[in-house]
Amino acid sequence: MQVKETQNEGLKRGYQFTLPAADLAAQVDAKLKEAQPEVEMKGFRKGKVPMALLKKQFGQRVMGDAMQEAIDQAMREHLEKSGDRPALQPKIEMVNGETWKEGDDVVVDVTYEALPAIPEVDLSGVELERLVVKAEDAQVDEALENLAKNAQSFDDKKKGAKAAKDDQIVIDFKGMVDGEAFEGGTAEDYPLVLGSGSFIPGFEDQLIGHKVGDDVEVKVQFPADYGHPALAGKDAVFETKVKAIKAPKAAELDDELAKKFGAESLDALKGQIRERLEAELSGASRQVMKRALLDKLDALVSFELPEALVEAEAGQIAHQLYHEEHPDDHGHNHGEIEPTDEHKKLAERRVRLGLLLAEIGQKAEVTVSDQEMTQAVLRQARQFPGQERAFFEFVQQNPQAQQQLRAPIFEDKVIDHIVEGAKVKDKAVSKEDLEKAIEALDEV
Incomplete structure (x- = not known):
């Protein structure tokens, strides 16, 4: 040749x-x-x-x-x-x-x-600040009260009492459209918490103020985007009978409540809640520190970028932002979306940092294990209930899908590698300060 x-x-x-x-x-x-x-x-x-x-x-x-x-x-x-x-x-x-x-x-x-030669970067002088937030007792108590509310029971109200928001009522109902009953519109002894939003909009509100034994004619309109096309947008009448009214009763904050959630005691449950809250706060803090690290790395290096990669990334950014601004447009018939200068600037940053992190990870021999990939696939598969097996098979047969799952894991491991060698100073802050720092990330 x-x-x-x-x-x-x-x-x-x-x-x-x-x-x-x-x-x-x-x-x-x-x-x-x-x-x-x-x-x-x-x-x-x-x-x-x-x-x-x-x-x-x-x-x-x-x-x-x-x-x-x-x-x-x-x-x-x-x-x-x-x-x-x-x-x-x-x-x-x-x-x-x-x-x-x-x-x-x-x-x-x-x-x-060709991919460019990535210049050697001295990471030993990188200085970072890590925001440290401890879960306060009030936060733990609030989370505990929410658990108790979720574990609540319902007791019958006094005879003659009226149904109020948050009460559970037991009803029989028969729904009709144009004078005819429709499939799935009839039930007996159905428990419904008023204000839960589990029924058609307007249905629950019309039952507030009624008593046991009342017959109520509930008139509603099915939403235009209702799941059953034959009912979408149609007016309906539900012949409803109130058979019981029960008031909510929060679960007691005791060891029995803790056992319902898999803890040995109330103190143990509080400890688990505190760990979960602090893990969430730590994750948010990591986002702030990661952005700061990426900003520092971006300022440390400069090299020529492949135009094709930048153009592809800019197109992806423009497409993603379009759908974020037009959430009702789920298709791809919107025509070509022209990336702006701002999109291209962000694309250049992403491509530059992506190539740099890949080079650092390669030299540090950072790898993604089979176990880490399996966990990533499992997490993603949970978003497709009932189709987990099909999702697994899709990933196994699609190298691009595998790369999409592997890339963020690899990047996070490279970030951790850099942080381990950097000078990191912990700074205690309040939850509110951390939230402001997170909000600032979206503004950039």
Whole structure:
């Protein structure tokens, strides 16, 4: 294979590969000869099919395979020799593709952008501040009260009492649209907490103030986006009978409550709540410190970036922001979204930091274990209840999906590696101060 350089400007590379016709023919003959002993064809014994007939029958397919293998091999040898690492898949075009015929040389143009050489960065002088927030007793008590509320029971109200918000009522109901009952619109002894929002908007409000034994005609309208198209936007009447009214009773804050949530005692449950709260606060603090670290790294390095990577990242940013600003547009028929200068600036930062972190992680031999990947897949699969197995199979068969799960794990491990070697100073702050710091991240 003959290789001629056609472009070498910045990170852009261009080469022309030429595979002489004689070399291609020799490879085809070698492949056919190798396969000949196993070929069976009518009128010939196994392994005795003449070469001329093999060429006629299989020559074109074998030639295509030989051509592709030759180009792939030449590409591997070129990258190994040059040391280039393409930023994206190289673009390969056959120069004489439309006019090529057997006996002609195969001429291929190869173009790509090489990843830049990442400058050595001295991380020993990096100084960081870690915000430390301890969970206050009031926060623990509030979380404990919420648990007690979730574990609440309901006791019958006094005879003649009226139903109020947060009460649980037991009802029979029959729903009708245009005077006819509809499927799923009838139930008996149905427990409903008023104010829970579990029924159609307006339904629960119309039961407030009624007593046991009351017959109530509840009139509502199904939402326009209701799950059942036949009912969407329709007016409905529910013939409803109130059979019981129960007032909420919060669970007692004692050891019995703790046992319901898997703790041995109330003190043990408080300890678990405190650990969970502080883990959440620690996670938020890490976000603040990570942003500060990335800002410092961004200021430490400067190198040429592959245009293709920046353009792809800017397009992704523009697309994501469009859907955040237009949450009702779930499709992709919005036409092309042109990235702004601000999008491109953010894309340059992300690409630069991504390449830098990848280089640091590689030199530090940071890896993502199979166990970490499995945990990541499990976490993601929980977002698709009932389809976990299908999601697992999708990830197993999709290298891009695997990379999307692996990348953030790798980045976090590289960040941890840098933090371990940095000068980190802890600063005790209030929860409110931490929340302000988190809000400031979104403003940048």
